[in-house]
Every structure is written in structure tokens, then in C-alpha cells.
Amino acid sequence: MIQIVTGDSRPLFRQIVDGLTRKILSGELPPGSRLPSVRGLAMELTINPNTVARAYTELTSEGLIESRHGVGVFVCEPRQRLSGEERERRLEEALQRFLGAVAPLGFAPEEILDRLRHELSTYRSATKERP
Amino acid sequence: MTLIATRTAPSPALLPAAGPEPVIETIGLTKRFGPKLALNQLTLAVPRGGIHAVVGSNGAGKSTLFRLLLGVATPSLGQCRVLGVDSGRLDPATRGRIGLVTEEHTLPGWMTVARLAAMQRSLYPSWSEATFREVAGHFHLHSGQKVSQLSRGERAGFTVALALAQGPELLILDEPTLGLDVVAKQAVLESLLFAGRREDRTLLYCSHQMDEIERLADGLIVLERGELVSHSTPESFWGRIGCWVVAGLVPPEVVVEAIPGLLQRRVVDGREQLVVLDPDPDFGRCLERLGVPGATPLPIGFDRAVNAFLTRNHLSPDGAVAAPRSH
Numbered sequence: 001m002i003q004i005v006t007g008d009s010r011p012l013f014r015q016i017v018d019g020l021t022r023k024i025l026s027g028e029l030p031p032g033s034r035l036p037s038v039r040g041l042a043m044e045l046t047i048n049p050n051t052v053a054r055a056y057t058e059l060t061s062e063g064l065i066e067s068r069h070g071v072g073v074f075v076c077e078p079r080q081r082l083s084g085e086e087r088e089r090r091l092e093e094a095l096q097r098f099l100g101a102v103a104p105l106g107f108a109p110e111e112i113l114d115r116l117r118h119e120l121s122t123y124r125s126a127t128k129e130r131p
Numbered sequence: 132m133t134l135i136a137t138r139t140a141p142s143p144a145l146l147p148a149a150g151p152e153p154v155i156e157t158i159g160l161t162k163r164f165g166p167k168l169a170l171n172q173l174t175l176a177v178p179r180g181g182i183h184a185v186v187g188s189n190g191a192g193k194s195t196l197f198r199l200l201l202g203v204a205t206p207s208l209g210q211c212r213v214l215g216v217d218s219g220r221l222d223p224a225t226r227g228r229i230g231l232v233t234e235e236h237t238l239p240g241w242m243t244v245a246r247l248a249a250m251q252r253s254l255y256p257s258w259s260e261a262t263f264r265e266v267a268g269h270f271h272l273h274s275g276q277k278v279s280q281l282s283r284g285e286r287a288g289f290t291v292a293l294a295l296a297q298g299p300e301l302l303i304l305d306e307p308t309l310g311l312d313v314v315a316k317q318a319v320l321e322s323l324l325f326a327g328r329r330e331d332r333t334l335l336y337c338s339h340q341m342d343e344i345e346r347l348a349d350g351l352i353v354l355e356r357g358e359l360v361s362h363s364t365p366e367s368f369w370g371r372i373g374c375w376v377v378a379g380l381v382p383p384e385v386v387v388e389a390i391p392g393l394l395q396r397r398v399v400d401g402r403e404q405l406v407v408l409d410p411d412p413d414f415g416r417c418l419e420r421l422g423v424p425g426a427t428p429l430p431i432g433f434d435r436a437v438n439a440f441l442t443r444n445h446l447s448p449d450g451a452v453a454a455p456r457s458h
Contacts (some may be wrong), residue, residue: 006342009430011366045344046184046320048328104376104402114181116191 011059016055024064024075026122035073036064039062086088135148145392152215154179154301154333155200159209162195162357164203165337166313169195172209172355179300180330181349182323184365185337188441191354193337197303200335214300227255230299236290236310239277244272244289248296257298265290265326269318284315291319295327302327320346341434353440372436373410375418377403378425387424395439404429407441 023029029126030068035041042049056073059065061075067073102112155177170192177183185193187235195421198204199211204220211218238247244267248279252258270288272281287307294302304323308316320343327334338344344351344365345414350370353360362369372394380403387393392408405426411417431439 006345007432009432010167011369011433012345042322043325046317046324048324048349050181050349100428104429114349 001042001044004047012045013051013055013058016041016045016052017058020055020059021062021064029075031075031077033075035075037072144406152179153177154214155335156212157196157199157210160196160199160206161208161210162192162204162205164197168357170199173354173357173359175352175359177333177335177350177352178239179333182328182334182336183350183352184344184345184348185354186339186341186437186441190356192357193354194305195357196354197305197335197337199421200228200303201229225254227297228257228300230302230398231295231298232290232294232302232304234306235376236283236286238278238286238290240277242278243274244276244278244281245274247289248274248293249309251293254306255297259296259298262298263292263296266295266322268320270315282315284311284318287311288313288318288322291322291327295322301333302329302336305335306338307336308338308340310357316343323347341437344437353437355451363368369433369436371409372406373414373441374406374429374431374436375406375410375414375422375426376429377405378416380404381405381423385422389421390418390423394443406431406436408440 002016002023004015008015010018020029020035029035035056036039036044038052042052042064045052056065058069060067063076065073066076092107135373138293153176155175156173157173160170160173160175161168173192173196185194185196185219187317195204200213200218201205202213204222205219214220214225214228216222240411242250248263250266252260263379266288270285270292272285272289272292273381274283278286278289291307294304307323308319309319311319323334324347336344348365351365352362361371379396379401381396390407391407392410393405394408395404395406397404397406405418405423407414417425418424
């Protein structure tokens with residue numbers, strides 16, 4: 001389903017959130033797809049089920065997945081979930097985080113932009129469907 | 132130890148959800164071996180349920196704490212209660228609700244897997260055959276095998292299977308994966324997470340393997356030189372440790388002892404990294420004032436953060452930080 005690594009600078013639950021968000025926005029996990037149960041994914045990754053539960057809670061509050069009681073966890077239909085202002089704020093926040101991590105590495109701006117463009121192109125649905 | 136303000140305050144996230152009484156409760160617990168304080172005024176409350184990892188460098192007091200909890204050592208001072216009972220006066224019934232797994236995995240070699248399991252089954256009223264089968268299955272144990280014929284990994288698995296099947300309310304594990312290969316280690320972790328971890332069972336787990344702790348632990352107990360440094364979620368301890376990258380090296384005229392909370396210096400690709408405990412929100416400016424310009428924060432992993440904390444005393448016993456190691 002997804003890969004996690006210990007020793008990463010992101011906590012395991014964040015890696016799960018990032019990994020699943022990517023798969024959902026890229027269309028690899030289309031709306032209606034069923035996700036593993038909390039216990040199922042915890043077993044697959046050999047991690048504490050609380051960590052998976054926490055990631056699922058965050059993905060649910062982001063409107064990306066929903067839990068249907070007694071049936072399972074599913075990917076939601078895409079919709080405009082955030083106000084323009086909120087999207088702007090989040091973009092700014094993410095950019096600052098990104099810059100803080102990337103600036104010290106000393107890559108040329110063009111190199112960084114090329115990589116970013118390449119990565120963004122894998123998020124077809126994310127970049128296409130937003131107004 | 133004065134730089135750590137919150138060392139005895141457990142994070143709110145760890146306060147017991149169910150049962151009001153902690154499974155382990157120590158108050159001012161002190162153990163002295165001659166002039167050496169193995170444990171110094173340890174006040175700790177471990178709530179029921181979940182996996183609580185205990186970390187600390189050798190000699191931090193982990194083994195002493197376990198021995199006191201099990202009642203095989205007597206406190207020099209202070210109190211130690213386990214499952215509501217003074218650990219020095221554990222009756223056989225209460226003792227039966229506490230399990231222990233050590234790295235040695237000592238079992239009688241001449242007995243077969245089936246014979247030993249049958250013996251344990253008759254001794255423990257709370258024995259769970261389903262749990263035993265589940266865990267034994269992870270290790271492909273066969274009932275006719277003699278313990279002496281088992282590999283180290285299989286013996287570890289058998290020990291864990293027996294300990295979990297006994298249905299303990301508190302299970303103490305002293306480096307259960309030490310010396311195991313990747314496959315056996317994985318099977319032990321799976322057993323602890325999915326057969327072992329229950330709302331009404333507390334696992335107290337001691338290890339030097341930060342990757343395991345990152346996967347397993349609900350709570351993290353940090354000991355240093357016999358004192359409790361922190362008891363919180365692993366993530367909130369991790370969050371207290373930050374790393375800054377300097378533009379080059381820290382100039383030699385800078386008094387590094389003046390850098391507050393400095394745990395570790397390391398040079399990576401010609402640039403010095405400073406790992407710091409409880410950094411000021413404006414730490415970059417703080418460094419600038421001390422003569423270290425242009426430092427930027429660098430996120431680091433759980434293992435690096437916790438190890439930087441645990442190994443700082445090896446750099447220098449007086450709390451001063453030695454010159455950086457090249458990497």
C-alpha cells in the first residue's frame with residue numbers, strides 16, 4: 001500500500017498521511033477505493049495501530065477518506081473542500097516549510113524547480129481539477 | 132540535569148484512559164549500591180494499557196528499575212507499587228499477573244515445546260491457547276521440538292509466546308530482540324503489537340533500538356544516571372530536540388558551553404550540525420548573538436534525536452560538549 005521508514009525526519013503517522021494523500025490526489029487510489037483497516041495497515045507496516053488511527057483521523061478531517069461504519073474505510077469523491085483564503089494560507093505555510101528544508105542543501109534554484117515540476121506532474125488530477 | 136524543566140510531568144496524552152490506578156507507581160524510588168546511586172528519587176506512574184518503552188544508556192538505571200518492580204531487589208528509599216501492591220510484598224497471585232521476558236530466553240533445554248506449554252497452561256488460570264498458537268505460529272515452532280534444539284530466534288519466540296499466553300496484566304521485556312536476526316526480530320515485534328498490545332495490558336519494554344521504539348511505543352520513559360528525564364509520548368520528546376546547520380564550522384572563538392541545551396556537534400559535508408534540547412523559538416538569533424551566524428533548522432529523525440540525547444554524557448561527563456566528530 002505505502003512505504004514508511006523509521007529514522008525519517010517525519011513521524012510515521014505523517015509519512016502515512018503524505019503517502020496516502022499522494023496516492024489519492026494522483027488518482028492511483030480513485031474515489032470509492034477501499035483502504036486497509038487500521039489494524040490491517042498496522043500489520044502490513046509492523047507499527048502501532050494508534051499511529052495508523054491517527055493518520056486516518058487526519059485524512060478524514062481533510063475530507064480525503066471516510067469510514068463507513070462496519071464496512072470499511074474508503075476514498076472520498078473529490079470536492080472543493082477549502083476556501084480560497086485557506087488554500088492560500090496553506091500554500092504559504094507549505095512553501096515556508098519547504099524552503100526551510102531545501103535552502104540549506106545548496107542546490108541551484110533551476111535544479112530545485114526542475115525536480116518540483118517533475119514531481120508535480122505526477123499529481124495530474126490535483127493540478128488539473130482545481131479552479 | 133537542571134536544564135530539563137518538565138522531567139517529572141507526564142504528558143496529558145498519557146494519563147490513564149481507563150482504570151484510575153496506575154499499573155506501576157513509584158514515589159521517590161532510590162536504590163544505592165555502596166556509593167553509587169543506581170536510581171535517584173524516581174517518581175513514575177505508568178497507566179494501564181499500551182507499550183511503554185524505557186530508554187537510557189548503560190547504567191541509566193533500567194535494569195535496577197526492573198529488578199525493583201519485580202521485587203527481586205529492595206529499594207534503599209521510596210516506594211514502588213506494581214498492580215497496586217508494594218513490590219517488596221508481591222503475593223503469588225499478583226506475581227502471576229506479571230510476566231517477564233529477558234534477552235537470555237532461559238528455558239529448560241530438555242523439555243519439548245508441547246510439554247513446556249502444557250506445564251504453563253496448568254499453572255496460569257488466564258492462559259490463552261489462541262495467543263500461544265498465534266505467536267508460536269509467527270516462529271514456526273513445532274510441538275515436538277526440544278528447547279535445546281531451537282535456534283536463538285525460535286527460543287526468543289517461544290519465550291514471548293509463553294509470556295503472552297500467560298495473559299499478564301503487566302509484561303516486562305528486557306531487550307527481547309537483542310541478538311536476533313531480522314526475521315525473528317520482525318516476528319517478535321508483530322507478536323508484541325498484535326497479540327500482546329491490549330487495552331488492559333501494559334508492556335514495559337526496554338531497548339536500545341530506536342527504530343523498534345518508533346514502531347512500537349505508545350509512551351517513552353527516558354532515564355539518565357538513575358533519574359527520570361522524561362515520560363511522554365515518543366513524539367513529544369522527539370519534538371523537544373532540534374537540529375541546526377551552521378554555514379560552515381562553528382568559529383573556534385565561540386564558547387560552545389554557552390550554547391543552551393547543546394547535545395551533539397557533528398560535521399557533515401564540511402558543515403557543522405548542532406543538536407539541541409529545548410531550543411528557544413528564536414534559536415537562530417540566539418546562535419548569532421553567540422557568534423555563530425547563518426544557522427538554519429534541519430529536521431532530524433527520532434533515532435538521531437534520541438541518540439543525541441542519550442549519548443551526550445559520553446562526550447563529556449561534566450555536561451560540556453566535546454569538539455565535533457567528523458562524519
